Amino acid sequence: MSDTVLIIDDDEGLCSLLCDFLRLEGFTPSAIHDGAEAVIHCKDHSYDVIILDVMLPGLHGLDVLRQMRQYSATPILMLTARGEDTDRILGLELGADDYLPKPCNPRELSARLRAILRRSHAAVEEPFKTTLNVGRTSINASNRSASFDGVDLQLTSTEFNLLLVLLTSAGTVVGKDSLSEQALGRSLSAYDRSVDVHISKIRKKLAACGGLDLIVSLRGSGYQFKRSAAESGA
Numbered sequence: 264m265s266d267t268v269l270i271i272d273d274d275e276g277l278c279s280l281l282c283d284f285l286r287l288e289g290f291t292p293s294a295i296h297d298g299a300e301a302v303i304h305c306k307d308h309s310y311d312v313i314i315l316d317v318m319l320p321g322l323h324g325l326d327v328l329r330q331m332r333q334y335s336a337t338p339i340l341m342l343t344a345r346g347e348d349t350d351r352i353l354g355l356e357l358g359a360d361d362y363l364p365k366p367c368n369p370r371e372l373s374a375r376l377r378a379i380l381r382r383s384h385a386a387v388e389e390p391f392k393t394t395l396n397v398g399r400t401s402i403n404a405s406n407r408s409a410s411f412d413g414v415d416l417q418l419t420s421t422e423f424n425l426l427l428v429l430l431t432s433a434g435t436v437v438g439k440d441s442l443s444e445q446a447l448g449r450s451l452s453a454y455d456r457s458v459d460v461h462i463s464k465i466r467k468k469l470a471a472c473g474g475l476d477l478i479v480s481l482r483g484s485g486y487q488f489k490r491s492a493a494e495s496g497a
Contacts, residue, residue: 268310272314297319311338316365317341317342325350332358340361342367360447407423416472424446
């Protein structure tokens with residue numbers, strides 16, 4: 264069965280073109296042109312991945328994203344205006360998994376979707392038990408959930424991927440390039456802050472449960488998940 268894709272964009276012509284292209288790429292696409300309608304629709308309909316345009320009339324795309332993240336962990340790729348870094352960073356902070364600037368190359372869009380879906384359908388290709396525990400942090404690869412002291416962290420798909428990579432390498436530094444390749448399924452481009460923003464979100468969710476300073480940043484190197492309180496970053 265092919266992966267289902269929902270496009271939320273008010274440009275009906277663009278949606279039609281993208282749907283035609285994605286069908287040729289083996290996806291099953293559909294489109295909604297109104298943000299408020301999409302929020303209601305997605306409460307009763309599930310998709311493998313969602314493409315969300317930030318510049319929607321009426322209910323802004325970021326508001327759509329914010330509301331969807333209250334009830335859905337479906338991977339979301341944002342389409343943002345070229346050069347609008349603020350929208351991209353805010354979107355990632357609100358729970359988007361990735362972004363592409365408009366106008367985008369349909370082939371790159373397809374590649375990004377496949378990368379997101381690969382990581383949401385399967386765990387990172389590292390041999391380890393279904394459940395992995397590092398201190399009071401636990402991650403379950405079979406149902407893609409993570410917890411601290413038994414409290415569900417409510418991670419998005421990309422946040423789960425990043426934490427999984429960090430936990431499997433706990434005690435060692437994982438470079439940002441490697442994190443992007445393994446968790447986002449793509450190379451990290453210049454000035455791309457996606458990894459940093461996602462890591463910041465994971466830190467906040469851990470801290471809210473009492474897991475303070477578990478992920479440390481090594482300037483110029485990457486990130487490390489501490490195995491014990493004795494470990495610290497530079």
